[in-house]
Amino acid sequence: RRHLLSVADLDHAQIRTILDTAAEMHGVQQREVKKLPTLRGRTVVNLFFEDSTRTRSSFELAGKWLSADVINISGKGSSTSKGESLRDTVLTVAAMGVDALVIRHSASGAAHQVSQWVDAHVINAGDGTHEHPTQALLDAYTMERRLGSLEGRHVAIVGDLTHSRVVRSNLLCLRTLGARVTLVAPPTLMPAGIGSWAAADGFELSNDLDAVLPTADAVMMLRVQRERMSGGFFPTAREYTVGYGLTRDRLNALMAANPDAVICHPGPMNRGLEIAADAADGAQSLILDQVSAGVAVRMSVLYHLLAGEEGQQ
Ligand code: CP
Numbered sequence: 001r002r003h004l005l006s007v008a009d010l011d012h013a014q015i016r017t018i019l020d021t022a023a024e025m026h027g028v029q030q031r032e033v034k035k036l037p038t039l040r041g042r043t044v045v046n047l048f049f050e051d052s053t054r055t056r057s058s059f060e061l062a063g064k065w066l067s068a069d070v071i072n073i074s075g076k077g078s079s080t081s082k083g084e085s086l087r088d089t090v091l092t093v094a095a096m097g098v099d100a101l102v103i104r105h106s107a108s109g110a111a112h113q114v115s116q117w118v119d120a121h122v123i124n125a126g127d128g129t130h131e132h133p134t135q136a137l138l139d140a141y142t143m144e145r146r147l148g149s150l151e152g153r154h155v156a157i158v159g160d161l162t163h164s165r166v167v168r169s170n171l172l173c174l175r176t177l178g179a180r181v182t183l184v185a186p187p188t189l190m191p192a193g194i195g196s197w198a199a200a201d202g203f204e205l206s207n208d209l210d211a212v213l214p215t216a217d218a219v220m221m222l223r224v225q226r227e228r229m230s231g232g233f234f235p236t237a238r239e240y241t242v243g244y245g246l247t248r249d250r251l252n253a254l255m256a257a258n259p260d261a262v263i264c265h266p267g268p269m270n271r272g273l274e275i276a277a278d279a280a281d282g283a284q285s286l287i288l289d290q291v292s293a294g295v296a297v298r299m300s301v302l303y304h305l306l307a308g309e310e311g312q313q
Contacts, residue, residue: 159222
């Protein structure tokens with residue numbers, strides 16, 4: 001079975017195929033009647049052990065607009081809360097006759113593990129601090145639509161790198177598409193060993209957002225994930241905003257240096273902490289475009305995994 005567990009599993013041609021199909025799906029999404037018959041008779045299960053608004057609902061819409069049967073199971077409210085293991089839960093759901101499992105889990109590697117247990121396509125919808133591949137694909141799709149090719153474009157990814165699965169998937173995707181990437185964070189939110197990772201993979205690191213902004217074509221702000229910070233949040237929220245928030249002053253500096261620069265955020269946002277309302281809601285913000293693209297990109301991913309696979313297994 002084919003899966004989507006990591007962007008590392010996709011080469012340039014495969015990413016291009018997913019993004020090009022997403023453009024066609026985006027056209028369908030903008031129609032009054034959105035249904036395509038493509039996945040009629042196929043079943044997709046969204047299995048979410050962590051909270052989600054965008055990813056879960058867009059996978060549900062993506063499946064439904066392709067005419068698949070879609071059901072949603074969350075950790076809260078399922079037999080997981082009675083102590084059932086992940087393996088038993090997954091095998092139980094798979095035994096009902098499922099074609100694709102979309103899984104979000106707090107453990108890094110959970111989607112990969114699940115793919116070894118079931119005879120269904122597995123899509124990683126976020127596993128711990130590891131990866132969130134469809135987020136990176138929708139980010140690339142959204143930036144390309146505004147900026148054109150990302151080849152040689154400078155993307156600054158800013159914020160809580162330590163806890164971000166979005167940054168890992170984005171690094172892989174953006175590097176494959178030829179973008180220059182700078183990761184910006186306070187030293188306390190840089191993952192251990194990131195220096196050697198950066199040297200090997202050819203991206204840049206900085207603790208100075210103001211120095212990076214003037215050359216950025218796209219600024220991707222990451223959410224400060226306080227729920228994953230068991231040891232407390234350092235710097236303080238105030239210090240973080242002063243040093244690393246996309247404030248009104250920084251937005252003005254960005255626009256002065258490059259009026260065509262765009263702003264992204266995977267959501268959910270901590271408004272007033274990592275991003276000011278002027279930056280989140282202005283004309284340069286692609287944040288709601290990212291949400292819209294999420295449905296089209298997930299339609300594309302489901303289509304490429306599930307459509308026309310009879311006789312190929
Ligand atoms: N970006 C993202 O994964 O958002 P949700 O947690 O709302 O799905």
